[in-house]
Amino acid sequence: MMADAWTATAGGSLLAAIVLLPFVGMLFGLLLGGRWLYRVALGTMPMGLFLTFAIADRWADAKAPLAYVLGNWVPPLGIALRADGAAVAMLVMVAGVVCAIGLFARADFAPKPEASETRSTFTYWLLLLAIWGALNLVFVSGDLFTLYVALELLTFAGVPLVCLAGTAETLRAALRYMLFALFGSVLYLLGAVLLYGGYGTLDIPLLASTVRPDSIARIALALMTAGLLAKTALFPLHVWLPPAHGGAPAAASAVLSALVIKGSWFLVLRLWFDAMPAVVTLPAAQLLAGLGASAIVVGSIVALRQERLKLLVAYSTMAQIGYLFLMFPLAFEGGQLVQGPATHAGVLQAISHATAKAGMFMAAGLVYAGMGHDRIADLAGAARALPITMLAFAVSGLALMGVIPSGAYLSKKILLDAAEHSGQWWWTAVLQGGAVFTAGYLVLVLGSALRRPATPLSGVKPVSKLSQWMALALSVSSLLIAFAAIGMGNAELIKNPIEPDELATTLAVLLGGAVLAMGLARFPLPPGPTESPLRRLAMAPGVVLERLDNWVRRWTSATLLLILLAAVFVGLTRLGPAA
Amino acid sequence: MTIDNLFALAACALIGIGIYGLIAQPHPLRKLIAFNIMGSGVFVLFGALAKRGASAGLAADPVPQALLITAIVVAFAATAVTVALMLRLIEVSDSASLSESAPSPDRRDR
Numbered sequence: 001m002m003a004d005a006w007t008a009t010a011g012g013s014l015l016a017a018i019v020l021l022p023f024v025g026m027l028f029g030l031l032l033g034g035r036w037l038y039r040v041a042l043g044t045m046p047m048g049l050f051l052t053f054a055i056a057d058r059w060a061d062a063k064a065p066l067a068y069v070l071g072n073w074v075p076p077l078g079i080a081l082r083a084d085g086a087a088v089a090m091l092v093m094v095a096g097v098v099c100a101i102g103l104f105a106r107a108d109f110a111p112k113p114e115a116s117e118t119r120s121t122f123t124y125w126l127l128l129l130a131i132w133g134a135l136n137l138v139f140v141s142g143d144l145f146t147l148y149v150a151l152e153l154l155t156f157a158g159v160p161l162v163c164l165a166g167t168a169e170t171l172r173a174a175l176r177y178m179l180f181a182l183f184g185s186v187l188y189l190l191g192a193v194l195l196y197g198g199y200g201t202l203d204i205p206l207l208a209s210t211v212r213p214d215s216i217a218r219i220a221l222a223l224m225t226a227g228l229l230a231k232t233a234l235f236p237l238h239v240w241l242p243p244a245h246g247g248a249p250a251a252a253s254a255v256l257s258a259l260v261i262k263g264s265w266f267l268v269l270r271l272w273f274d275a276m277p278a279v280v281t282l283p284a285a286q287l288l289a290g291l292g293a294s295a296i297v298v299g300s301i302v303a304l305r306q307e308r309l310k311l312l313v314a315y316s317t318m319a320q321i322g323y324l325f326l327m328f329p330l331a332f333e334g335g336q337l338v339q340g341p342a343t344h345a346g347v348l349q350a351i352s353h354a355t356a357k358a359g360m361f362m363a364a365g366l367v368y369a370g371m372g373h374d375r376i377a378d379l380a381g382a383a384r385a386l387p388i389t390m391l392a393f394a395v396s397g398l399a400l401m402g403v404i405p406s407g408a409y410l411s412k413k414i415l416l417d418a419a420e421h422s423g424q425w426w427w428t429a430v431l432q433g434g435a436v437f438t439a440g441y442l443v444l445v446l447g448s449a450l451r452r453p454a455t456p457l458s459g460v461k462p463v464s465k466l467s468q469w470m471a472l473a474l475s476v477s478s479l480l481i482a483f484a485a486i487g488m489g490n491a492e493l494i495k496n497p498i499e500p501d502e503l504a505t506t507l508a509v510l511l512g513g514a515v516l517a518m519g520l521a522r523f524p525l526p527p528g529p530t531e532s533p534l535r536r537l538a539m540a541p542g543v544v545l546e547r548l549d550n551w552v553r554r555w556t557s558a559t560l561l562l563i564l565l566a567a568v569f570v571g572l573t574r575l576g577p578a579a
Numbered sequence: 580m581t582i583d584n585l586f587a588l589a590a591c592a593l594i595g596i597g598i599y600g601l602i603a604q605p606h607p608l609r610k611l612i613a614f615n616i617m618g619s620g621v622f623v624l625f626g627a628l629a630k631r632g633a634s635a636g637l638a639a640d641p642v643p644q645a646l647l648i649t650a651i652v653v654a655f656a657a658t659a660v661t662v663a664l665m666l667r668l669i670e671v672s673d674s675a676s677l678s679e680s681a682p683s684p685d686r687r688d689r
Contacts, residue, residue, distance in 0.1 A: 076642070145646050145649075148650075152653045152656075152657065155657075156657070156660055159660065160660075168668060171668040171671060171672075172668060172672075172677055174664055175607055175664050175665060175675075175677060176677055178664060179607060179610050179611065179614070179661065179677075182611075182657055182661070183614065185657075186617050186618055189621050193624055193628065196625070196628060196642075196643060196646075197624075200640075202646075555602075555605075555677065556602060559602040560602060563598065563602075
């Protein structure tokens with residue numbers, strides 16, 4: 001078994017190729033410059049997509065992880081690249097989303113023949129390729145140090161995307177993101193160094209076979225997890241996320257929100273499931289999912305209180321990050337963390353969130369470009385002016401809510417199943433309740449956009465057709481992901497969406513969402529008299545949570561919470577079954 | 580006190596100073612320096628571990644040194660990117676302070 005992990009498999013060299021391709025494209029683009037960069041970038045994307053299909057094909061043939069040993073130097077001295085099922089799925093998803101975002105960004109960032117080259121048209125394509133390459137490296141890396149380097153590459157490429165506009169506000173958001181991410185990464189590195197000191201290797205399979213639940217491993221796991229959570233922006237460590245994702249141009253926000261945070265999330269997955277399953281304990285996993293549940297509640301309610309569409313979508317990302325962590329306690333079987341249905345559900349959730357959220361940010365950006373603003377209260381008439389865009393927004397919202405046959409639906413079903421099996425009923429409540437919050441902001445935005453404007457809209461700028469279709473394509477693909485998963489043997493979980501049971505659930509969720517939207521939104525919905533005692537009462541929880549969010553997003557609180565979280569993780573990993 | 584303990588204590592002190600600076604110093608440049616101090620602590624620790632983990636007949640385990648030099652390059656790149664961001668921010672707004680954006684950025688009007 002161990003020896004197998006160190007020998008290259010057929011098709012292993014494809015893994016090196018998929019990591020190199022975006023970087024090669026980037027270097028060629030840099031060399032040729034100007035208008036060529038954009039063409040090179042767009043040319044690289046279908047090649048990458050094709051490569052990931054080839055990898056998926058080889059993986060399906062072999063029915064085993066692919067591996068490649070760089071320069072035939074066997075670990076622990078050398079470095080191996082590996083791709084298991086989760087990595088292959090993420091590779092394909094990222095390639096697909098990058099292609100769609102590239103086509104979407106054409107309208108904004110393709111160099112115009114009449115205008116001279118600008119900094120943002122130049123850097124955008126370089127950064128997009130760099131993010132793609134770094135993510136591919138995150139998915140296929142086989143050792144914790146290469147993962148560290150990949151994660152840093154991802155951050156260095158992500159931060160400048162935040163401040164493409166170059167205003168003081170976005171620069172401040174980028175600087176905050178950078179400094180907080182650096183704090184996270186140095187904690188991760190400290191953990192990796194301690195592990196090397198204790199076990200003499202950072203190769204994941206080798207580490208998994210030797211690691212014991214001693215204090216070195218516990219402290220290393222806690223430091224690395226806390227550092228990664230800071231980079232993933234899991235509540236309460238989301239200090240940098242709303243301004244960064246809300247302030248960047250739409251084509252950049254889509255990359256940051258859909259893809260970049262998935263990199264560090266995937267690393268938590270690798271760390272917990274592949275590298276140190278012997279060290280993690282159920283209480284620690286419960287804390288992780290508990291933070292996820294708080295992220296869903298706080299993020300969704302604060303999202304409902306936003307006045308601007310892009311910030312609403314940014315806070316919804318914060319809530320959706322919470323979902324990604326719900327599967328950790330549900331993956332325990334007999335006190336041991338095992339890869340099974342719950343991990344499939346987690347990866348499925350990540351994929352469906354990435355596609356839906358990219359579509360949603362694109363739609364929000366198109367609304368801003370078309371209407372000239374993105375104040376939710378003033379969106380009346382947007383649905384008539386920008387029908388495809390608003391349809392994309394609605395479809396991506398439905399996909400995030402988990403309507404059949406979206407990926408989120410299938411993932412929710414699998415997790416509900418796991419929660420029932422393991423008797424953890426409280427996660428059932430979170431899984432079911434989360435959809436109501438998502439429905440809330442969907443109803444809020446659509447309720448506003450579908451209204452008839454008081455005066456006929458004038459001055460709606462035409463937006464690129466291609467961009468609108470790309471937003472719709474991503475949203476629809478998220479809604480249809482469950483079909484792709486039928487091959488995984490979960491076909492019996494997909495029900496007919498208009499079956500009375502399912503229809504009733506969907507309607508109940510939408511109705512609950514409407515109530516939430518009416519109660520919590522800052523502006524009255526439907527428009528009417530604002531001040532009533534009932535309304536003030538309904539607003540109270542929103543106001544409280546918004547204050548909490550503001551406090552948590554202060555630098556001092558966020559950094560102290562980061563350290564505190566690391567300490568709590570050390571404590572919780574002691575509570576597990578004795579080794 | 581053995582030389583190992585001396586290195587370990589030095590690393591602890593550097594990491595502690597770095598964490599304090601990252602939390603408590605308001606200016607971004609000071610935060611960046613604190614990050615570098617904390618990073619140096621990690622590097623000292625890694626170097627000391629390399630010496631301790633050497634197998635018989637070798638002066639030091641070579642792997643940590645290879646990793647260490649990579650980590651130093653990464654930290655250097657991070658510092659360069661952050662300083663560039665800071666310079667740009669000062670150019671645009673005449674101050675490098677982060678605090679203006681701290682209270683409720685959703686209130687800002689576009």
